[in-house]
Amino acid sequence: MNSSVLQSVIVPETETLRGAMLSFDRSALRVVVICDEKRRLRGIATEGDVRRALLAGHGLLAPILPIANTNPVIGRTDMSRQELVNLLSERVYFLPVVNEEGIVEDILSFDKRTTIPIASPTVGERELRYVTDAVLSGWISSQGKYITAFEERFAEFCGTKYAVAVSNGTVALHLALTALGIGPEDEVIVPSLTFVATAAAVRHCHATPVFVDVEAATWNIEPAKIEAAITPRTRAIIPVHLYGVPCRMDVITKIAKERKLWVIEDAAEAHGAEFLGKRVGSLGHAGCFSFFGNKIITTGEGGMVVTDDEDLNSRLRVLRDHGMNPARRYWHDVVGYNYRMTNLQAAIGVAQLERWDQIIAAKDRIREWYDANLPQDLFEIARPTPDMRPVCWLYTVLLKDTANGLSRDSLLHALREKGVDCRPIFFPLPAMPPYFEDDWENRYPVTRRISEWGFSVPSSVELNWYELERVTGIILLLSGVGIEKESALHDSAGHLKYFP
């Protein structure tokens, strides 16, 4: 609880009903915490308690204490966050938290924000309106005006000629690889640090992913190490714009051109990011996107392949739809898939694209906040070059090993205990059973380091300033900065600003 919010719900024992009502207005919390002059708890009163008292004939200037709950359920500061949250219910809606002297240190309320999520979707009235329109139109399957609109507008968004909507980001990658003819015997170059779907899609083609380590600056595939991984069997490279930071596509596409390789961008985490003024997805032969619930733009589940290549566009469409010949219904020239998106998902996608400016502005504000508030002597961030315009998918940092001997995992555990949902970076792909390589630690040292120390912090579009302040406050406190820079964490009265 931010100290100013706590201050605004605390009232003295002599408070009146009128004073309590003014406090509800000030704090926007529907409760007052009645304390003695030492801030020891005497009782709590909710807006409902005050309303019932007024209806029962108490005057506005009647004292609050007689109508308050003087024996409320309380939490103690030595309880874990989880223990405290467990005490909350519809009935125990507000939970004052007191220290061993009975002094109020925090107040928790039973609403869905007791844990700050890492990335929740921002969907609202516009999405609802378009989905409702799609339902009422009867076009709820994989044809309809929203599919066409979403494809056209997404192509325009990326600066490509074509966009093909599919059911998720993984099949977007599989479809692109298949349409480019990747199959058994082929090798595809993939970064050793990415979400597993990049490599799984290669395996779905019965081809072999060949890993290349990432670079320390951007955490993306190291272009200088690509050459050494190319063999006569190499057919394609999949650069992944990890966490919204673009890859060095100029170098990658140059190598690909010289060695006659396809470039399929995995832009699942980077909608709208740019390299040298061009949007990601438009920089290779094909670009693949995901619209999973936690991605920058969502359709619930969903994906897209974008390209400038007319033939590739046609092959993608045929393969997406059971390999059916577009000129001859139910005639199948090739084995295809059912990878279609529904009109309902596309309706959400159109609404999300129309809200792009709002989404990206919020994401930029979140990045600026963390940049300014997480100290660089403790946390390292990816360093895009000036020719890159990143988008903040999940704000992600590396805990420096100088951070007071704290391990990444103990920090994450403590953060979760305190109701802040954080997430470790992906494991190195060659460390996991399906992709295992002996000696991966030495072959992919940069991936290993980032994977060991990295974690993402809450980055939802709808995070408010209180929540951002709370997240950074708790991180600072846990990582030991709170001990050295105590002043930053205490209010003028010397009380801890963030309930630790």
Ligand SMILES: *Cc1c(COP(=O)(O)O)cnc(C)c1O
């Ligand atoms: C999310 C993601 C995918 C897969 O997308 P889904 O829609 O979940 O199948 C692929 N690659 C990367 C890098 C991702 O983050």
